Amino acid sequence: MASTDERPFPPGDYPVVVVGSGPGGLQTSYCLSRLGVEHAVLSADEEPGGMFRLYPIFQRLLSWSKPDAPAERGARAYEWFDHNSLLAEEAEHQALVPEFMDRTFMVPSRPEMEQGLAAFANRVPVSVRYSCRWEATRRDDDGRLVLTTSDGEYRCRAAVFAVGVTTPWKSPIPGIEQVPHYVECGDPPEYQGRRVFVVGKRNSAFEIADGLLPWARQVILGSPRPVQTTVIALSTVRVRYLQPYEDYGLGGGTFALDLAVERIERRGERWGVVGQGTTRPGPIDLEVDDVFAATGFSAPLLDLPALGVRTVAQGRIPALTPFWESAPGSGIYFAGNATQGAAGLRKHGVGASSAAVHGFRYNARVMAAHLAANHLGVRAPRERVERDRLVPYLLDEVSSAPELWAQKSYLARTVSEDGETEILPLAGWLDDPGGRSTAVAVEMNAAGEIYPAVYVANGGGVREILLPPHELNDFRGADYERELRAVL
Ligand SMILES: Cc1cc2nc3c(=O)[nH]c(=O)nc-3n(C[C@H](O)[C@H](O)[C@H](O)COP(=O)(O)OP(=O)(O)OC[C@H]3O[C@@H](n4cnc5c(N)ncnc54)[C@H](O)[C@@H]3O)c2cc1C
Secondary structure (H helix, E strand, O other), X not given: OOOOOOOXXXXXXXXXXXXOOOHHHHHHHHHHHHOOOOEEEEOOOOOOOHHHHOOOOOOEOOOOEOOOOOOOOOOHHXXXXXXXXXXXXXXXXXXXXXXXXXXXXXXXXXXXXXXXXXXXXHHOOOOOEOOOOEEEEEEOOOOOEEEEEOOEEEEEEEEEEOOOOOEEOOOOOOOHHHOOEHHHOOOHHHHOOOEEEEEOOOHHHHXXXXXXOOOOOEEEEEEOOOOOHHHHHOOOOHHHHHHHHHHHHOOOOOEEEEEEEEEEEEEOOEEEEEEEEOOOOEEEEEEEOEEEEOOOEEOOOOOHHHHOOOEEOOOOXXXXXXXXXXXXXXXXXXXXXXXXXXXXXXXXXOOOOOOOHHHHHHHHHHHHHHHHHHHHOOOOOOEEOOHHHHHHHHHHHHHHOHHHHHOOOOEEEEEEOOOEEEEEEHHHHHHOOOOEEEEEEEEEOOOOOXXXXXXXXXXXXXXXXXXXXXXXXXXXXXXHHHHHHHHO
């Protein structure tokens, strides 16, 4: 009897299997398709969009998309001004999120983001076998990975897990198990007139504080480490952070305490939050009406640790190579938010943007090429730069390449001795620069100054040369040309 299941990718053998239909899975599938790599995409969801079908709970993103910007929509340089759209080579598939924005804010609403992602999935199109849940994993004797799913078994040479980092996680504080997590925060009007404590002082904690500010009587946030307001002020998360912080600074009733919470306890109808001040030591005992755990999320790794996938951040995030593989040659790759498991160099403590779309969309493109080359023998076509064009080409890249701007000190433009050029993880290139070659990256120091960094490998060591900052971040002038020419 013919099957009535018309969904794509029935169980079977595929060169590659991608799990997830959030932005990470969709971007990976697109990039693999561009390389001509056959693959199946599976998702537990019923529709594309991943986490953005539900969150952020207060329905407004943190990451900007500017419908009008110094660069034309659809141009490569425009990607830097549109942090939310997925990447495509074809003009009609580029910059899709701004198309759905009503321009009330510079950051899209959750539904606008969801629409942009769905438009990408439908127009490209990206085929996905929806309502198919990956449940277990093993490795066959021939080295192939086998994914057991709700629909049957999938065999593959490499698997890409774009499963997100959205499983609610609570830090091990006695009593925290009794209070709701960020994902369980109800409608703001429910908190009218109440005194609310939020455990945590990062994005999700400030999102709750911001959402409750017009309703709650008082909001108090607490976590051990102080907020670096000067860094936040220049970052895209300021939209959510600074409003409650402004209220804190003006004595408007909100507090952001540096506090190590020791326990949370029921006190009749109310809650007691007990801990020790950190920046200003001393006991703190608060009585509040509601407590939220905004202590983070974890990646749903299921049984992957038993296959050798190691983790960081208290088991929440997979530990990854610079090319986002769990161990070199394992064929177990990650895409999307989980790519934060490859930390990069963190020069001056500046982290990568791999947990957000504008960072991991580039990781996906590099990872797809790496996977195709290393597991399937498919070599991605590479551009070539003529020697006499090298200096202006590199200066142009550090001035406007969205990959380098989004992933500072993390992704680099590399050029080999014979002029072949590609975007690579800086940490991966430094491990193996391949003889005489050059890499450039955009970097930022502790004072927030942005400048180009040049790395020159000469077959032995690697030299690092930092070029000076420019007030308009335009490194294409004659002085820069002279300096870079001298270096090269
Ligand atoms: C509260 C919050 C707010 C955020 N706001 C922003 C923002 O404003 N801008 C931004 O760029 N980033 C934001 N992020 C980061 C965000 O997680 C990522 O940008 C993005 O959603 C991650 O995409 P992803 O594809 O990795 O995972 P997700 O979007 O989480 O998608 C995961 C996919 O994997 C599937 N899946 C999971 N487990 C299985 C399984 N066992 N079997 C089959 N399928 C499975 C899911 O069904 C889903 O389709 C936010 C994160 C959080 C938690």
